[in-house]
Amino acid sequence: MMKSDIIIIGAGPGGYETAIYAARNGLSVTIFENRKPGGTCLNEGCIPTKCFCRNAEILDGIKDSAEYGVNDMAYTFDFGQVIERKNRIVAGLIEGVEFLLKNKLITFVKEAASLIDAHSVRSVSGEIYSCDHLIIATGSVSKNLPIPGNNLPGVLTSKEILDIEKVPENLCVIGAGVIGLEFASVFNSFGSKVTVLEYAKEILPNFDADISKRLKQALGKKGIEIVNSAAVEEIRENADRLSVKYGYKGENREVVADTVLMAVGRAANVESLNLDVAGIVYSSKGIVTDDNMETNISRVYAIGDVNGKCMLAHAATFQGRKVIDHILGKENTIRLDIIPSAVFTRPEAAMVGCTEDECKQQGRVYRSKKAMFRANGKALSMGEPEGICKIIADEDGVIIGCHMLGPHTADIIQEISALINRRTTVDELSSMIHAHPTLSEIVQECAREF
Template identity: 35%
Template sequence: MSQPNGGTFDIVILGAGSGGYAAALRAAELNLSVALIDKAEVGGTCLHRGCIPTKALLHAAEIADQTRESEQFGVKADLVGIDMAGVNAYKDGVVGRLYKGLQGLLGHNKNITLVAGAGKLVSRDTVEVNGQRYTGRNIILATGSYSRTLPGLEIDGTRVIASEHALKLNRVPSSAIVLGGGVIGVEFASVWKSFGADVTIVEALPRLVAAEDEEISKTVERAFRKRKINFKVGKPFEKVEKTENGVRVTIAGGETLEAEVLLVAVGRGPSTAGLGYEEQGLTLERGFVIVNERLHTGVGNIYAVGDIVPGLQLAHRGFQQGIFVAEEIAGKNPAVIDEAGIPRVTYSDPEIASVGLTEARAKERYGADKVTSYNYNLGGNGKSQILKTAGFVKLVRVEDGPVVGVHMVGARMGELVGEAQLIYNWEAFPEEVAQLVHAHPTQNEALGEAFLALAGKPLHAHS
C-alpha cells in the first residue's frame, strides 16, 4: 500500500476486506475519489485467513478422500500420507495469486488511494492514520471481525488455537477437539478427519449447524457418524487444562475429553473496539454497529458494512453491502438487500447450501398451516449416484405462493445455490420453475425435480 499525506475524498473507507474493497471499486467506477485504509493486507479475513485458505484445505481434503476411496470407482490408488508442507504451499499459492490480482486492481485505479496503517475515526468526517488525516464527504466503516473465545478460555496459538492458527499448522494433529459446531467448526472437523485426525466436536446447542434447517442438521450428523467424526451436542464447555501431550477439556456433566489441540470455533466478533466509533456518536450493541436498512449509522454521512453490522458474517454479504453503499452515496438509489436472500454455504463433507427461510422460521412468519415443504432425495438423481453422494433438496413454500426457502445437503451443493438464490429472490412459484429445462445428467436436475414434484407433476419422485 502507498502512504500519502492525508487529503479530502468523496469517500474514506476504513477497512479493505470484502466490504471495503468492493465499495472502493464500485465507487471508483462511479467516478468518486476514494481513500481505502487498512492496517493489514487488502482482501481482509476472507482472502487471507478465512474463505479462500479454508476452502483450499477442504479441496485438499476432498482429494485425500477420493484417493482413499478410489477403488470403489475402479481406480487403484494408495494414499501414502498428507504432506502438510505441500498442502500449505498449494493453499498459500492460491491466496498469493488472488492477493496479487487484487493489489493490482486497486493499486492501478486512479480514483483509489491506498493507505497503509491503523486508522481511527476522529471526527464525523475524518479518519486519522499515522498522524495523517483523511477527510471524507462520506465515511464507510468496514473493519471486519476477529475470532471470538469464551470467558476464561485463553487462545495461546499452540495447544488452544483459533482458525487463523489452524490454517498455519505444519502438521496434521493426531487428535483435535473442536469447540463449536457451526460453519467454522464443522469445516475444520471435516478437513482434519479427511487428513487422518481423530476429531470430536463440542457444541452447546442441541444440534450441529444449528442456524440451518433442522433436517439439514440431522443429515450432517448422520454423515459425520458414518465418517467417525465424534460430536457432543447440548454440552457447554466448562474448562480446559494443559496436559503433557495436549489439552484436557471438561464439558457439561463433568465429562472430560483429551486431544493434541483444541480449536476454538465459537464465532467471530466485530472489530470495533478502540476505533473511535462510540466517541463519534455511533450506536454499538455487543460491539456491532447499528445501521438502518440502507446501512446508514444515523450519524453524519457515516455508513457501515460487513461483519461489524449485525447479521450473517459472510464475505459475499459484505461485498454486496459495499457495492450498495457506493451506489447509495452516488445517488443510484439501489434496492435494499434482503438478508434472507443471501446464500449460505458450509463446505464440509457433506456440503450444505441454503437460501431463504428454514421451515421453522417460515412457520413462525406465515403460520404453520400456511407452510408446506418437499424433500427430493438425491438417490433419484443420476449425477449424484455417479458421485456416490447422499442428501436431499428441500423446498419450503407458502400456501399458493412462492418458495421462501431452499435447503440442500450433499456433495457440491454449493454450486447449486446460485439458481436457488434466483428462485428465492424472484419470488418464483413452483409452477414457474417447473417449466425450466435442467441439463441431464447434472445435480442441478435435483432442483428441477424438486420443483416438478412441488408443482404436482413428479417424475423420479413421489409427491
C-alpha cells in the first residue's frame, strides 16, 4: 500500500492546481486521473471554446471590414483549420500541466480511483493507496434532457460539438445558459442559422436582469433567434435533419436543424466514486461540504464542480487552495463569496457580487447606477458601442456588485472584483485615475453617477 499526505481524485483545474500548491507547502500528493489532465475546462470547456471565440472574432472583423475602409475582401473559411488550431492549443496546455505535475512530491496515477473507505482508494489496476487527507475533484458531466430522441445522431453535448466536422447550416441550441449562448454566438459568426430554446423566462438566469435582457437584444440583432418559455418535449428524425418539438404558451412548435446542441447544464460527477462505502453525504446537486470544503467525514474534502457550489474553473482552484490552507492551519483570506464570471458571447457579459434582484430578495438597502459604452471613446473607436456597466453599492457606498455587457468586459470585471474584496466605495473608485482612452474608464464613469 502506498501512503501520501493527500490523495486527490481528479486532475482538472481544482485537482492539479491543488496538488501543485500542496507540494509547494511540503505535502506529498497522489493524484488520479483516467483522462488527459486539465479536466473539462482545458479539454472540452473554457480553453477550446475560447479558441472558437477567437475565430468568431476574426470572422466578424472581416465581415465588417468595409466599415474600416477595407473593401471587396474575399476569403474562404476552413473549419478544419479551426479544429486543428484548437487541438494544437489544448495539446500544448496539457503538456504544460503534465510538466507541472512532475514534482518529487507528486505521484500522478493515470487511472481512475474509487473509495475503499474514507482515507484509502483503489485504482483501476487494483493498487491500493492511503492518505491522511482525501480531496475529491472529479468535476461535472453534461446533463441531458430526459426526452424522446435525446440520443439521436446529431444531438450533441458541449464536448462533442467541439469536434464537429463541419459548420451546420441550422443549429438548434437547447438551453440559454453560459454554454448554450457561447456556442450560439460562435456558430452564428461561423455562418449557422441559430435558434436557442430556453425553458426559463430569461436567458442567463443567474445574471442581473438588465444584462440578460440587453444581451438577448444584442444577439437578436446578429440574427440569433432566442425563444424563452420554450418547453422542449421531443426530438425526431426529419429526413436527414432533426425536428425539435417544443411547447410555447400553449402552442405546439418545432425547429428543424442539422445539429442540436444539448446545453441544459452540468451535474456533479459522483458516479463510480463509491461514496456510500465511506459514508460521504451527497445529493443530486453534488457532495455536501462546509465552508472549508470538508464533507461530513473528517479530513475528506470535495472541491470544484463536484460539490455544486460554483461550477467555474477558478472557483475550483481557490477552493482547493482553501482546503490546503485549512489542512496546514494557515490563515486564509480567500473570499469565495466574491467570484467573477463571464460569458464569451459577442458582446461579452460579466458579473461579480450581488445582483439587484438578490438585494431586493434579501431586503438589503442598495443603490445602483449605470454607464453606457456608447459614451466610451475606446469602445466607439473599436466599433463596439453596444454595452452597459451597472454598479451596485450598499447604503455606505461600498461596492457590492458589478454587471457588465460590452467589449472585453470579462477582463474589466476583475478590477471591480478586486475592489469588492477590499471594500472599496464608489467615491474612492471615482477618484482613481484610469488611463485614457481605455474601456476600463467605463467603471469610473459609472462610479461618478452615484
